[in-house]
Amino acid sequence: MSQKRVLITGAAGFLGSHLCDRFLAEGYFVIGMDNFITGDSKNLAHLSSNSSFLFIQHDVTNFINIEGDLDYILHFASPASPIDYLKIPIQTLKVGSLGTHNLLGLAKAKEARLLIASTSEVYGDPLVHPQTEDYYGNVNTIGPRGVYDEAKRFQESITMAYHRFHGLETRIVRIFNTYGPRMRLNDGRVIPAFMGQALRGEDLTVFGDGIQTRSFCYVTDQVEGIYRLLLSDYANPVNIGNPHEITIKDFAEEIISLTGTTQKVIYKDLPVDDPMQRQPDITLAKNLLGWEPKVGRAEGMKKTYDYFKNLTEAELHKSEH
Numbered sequence: 556m557s558q559k560r561v562l563i564t565g566a567a568g569f570l571g572s573h574l575c576d577r578f579l580a581e582g583y584f585v586i587g588m589d590n591f592i593t594g595d596s597k598n599l600a601h602l603s604s605n606s607s608f609l610f611i612q613h614d615v616t617n618f619i620n621i622e623g624d625l626d627y628i629l630h631f632a633s634p635a636s637p638i639d640y641l642k643i644p645i646q647t648l649k650v651g652s653l654g655t656h657n658l659l660g661l662a663k664a665k666e667a668r669l670l671i672a673s674t675s676e677v678y679g680d681p682l683v684h685p686q687t688e689d690y691y692g693n694v695n696t697i698g699p700r701g702v703y704d705e706a707k708r709f710q711e712s713i714t715m716a717y718h719r720f721h722g723l724e725t726r727i728v729r730i731f732n733t734y735g736p737r738m739r740l741n742d743g744r745v746i747p748a749f750m751g752q753a754l755r756g757e758d759l760t761v762f763g764d765g766i767q768t769r770s771f772c773y774v775t776d777q778v779e780g781i782y783r784l785l786l787s788d789y790a791n792p793v794n795i796g797n798p799h800e801i802t803i804k805d806f807a808e809e810i811i812s813l814t815g816t817t818q819k820v821i822y823k824d825l826p827v828d829d830p831m832q833r834q835p836d837i838t839l840a841k842n843l844l845g846w847e848p849k850v851g852r853a854e855g856m857k858k859t860y861d862y863f864k865n866l867t868e869a870e871l872h873k874s875e876h
């Protein structure tokens with residue numbers, strides 16, 4: 556049987572690089588695509604001599620040309636942290652809209668199945684808790700986060716339109732906060748932020764009063780959920796995340812114990828439209844995919860801390876402006 560071929564966009568990023576590893580381990584030929592706008596070639600360095608891996612540097616908002624067949628496409632390219640998409644708002648809108656349109660066109664031409672990376676942010680600051688897939692969300696279209704949330708909502712809409720109108724095989728994963736090795740230290744998301752602060756001997760910055768909640772999923776669990784969804788026959792959106800919810804204030808205390816830092820928590824302003832609560836309802840994923848997370852926060856955070864601890868001094872003190 557010939558080797559199945561998969562294209563993964565956002566391959567040099569956190570989730571994309573872990574997906575490349577997983578598909579290679581499953582025996583696929585993997586084409587990774589990225590323009591490095593928020594990614595890092597270091598995340599793919601271990602694959603440079605793998606004969607089943609090909610990297611193409613390309614911005615997916617421009618026409619995409621791939622030689623040969625494709626069985627699957629996973630569209631993960633997009634800035635993914637609040638400071639990234641506030642810094643590059645237009646690119647964020649473009650990669651979710653024009654980029655997704657290009658990938659849908661490519662999937663149609665290659666008769667490939669396309670899975671898109673959507674997000675819990677489609678629920679905005681949710682008024683339904685925990686969030687089920689049938690909740691339509693509460694998004695401020697014109698707020699600073701709107702560039703990401705609305706790009707992802709448009710991405711879902713155009714994907715369903717291609718599915719309905721062209722009969723394209725599509726899958727939509729709504730990813731809830733996921734963490735693990737290869738997150739960018741300075742991407743501003745809470746886990747790298749707290750880890751970096753603890754390692755540099757700085758106080759931990761909690762935004763607002765810290766009573767907002769998040770539910771953190773370890774990367775191997777997320778990848779397993781995505782893999783199962785891709786191979787399923789279900790075209791509507793599916794939440795993948797870990798329902799174990801915690802306030803950001805309590806989470807900061809957990810990081811203080813884990814890292815043994817003697818620093819304290821300090822409070823800063825809450826970013827505009829920062830959601831107050833977030834917890835996935837994963838009943839659908841359980842029933843449909845037989846999937847549920849296996850890695851608890853204590854174990855996942857320890858592995859993540861081991862990764863950040865091994866960064867060089869230069870990496871630890873590198874600032875991004």
Ligand code: NAD
Nearest residue numbers: 565567568569570590591592593594614615632633635733
């Ligand atoms: P990341 O920033 O580490 O990776 C994103 C990658 O996409 C980067 O390597 C970046 O260079 C690349 N990219 C961005 N625009 C591009 C373009 N126009 N052309 C080619 N490459 C481009 O982020 P991540 O956490 O790995 O997120 C990956 C995907 O998963 C994103 O689509 C994000 O919206 C989604 N997601 C992630 C989370 C999470 O908790 N990690 C939660 C919800 C959704």
Ligand code: UDP
Nearest residue numbers: 637743744745746748760761762767803829
């Ligand atoms: N947060 C924080 N301190 C930081 C970074 C983030 O208190 O240094 C908060 C942020 O306001 C949000 C939560 O942590 O309430 C999760 O933020 P993140 O950017 O990781 O993800 P998102 O808001 O997209 O879920």
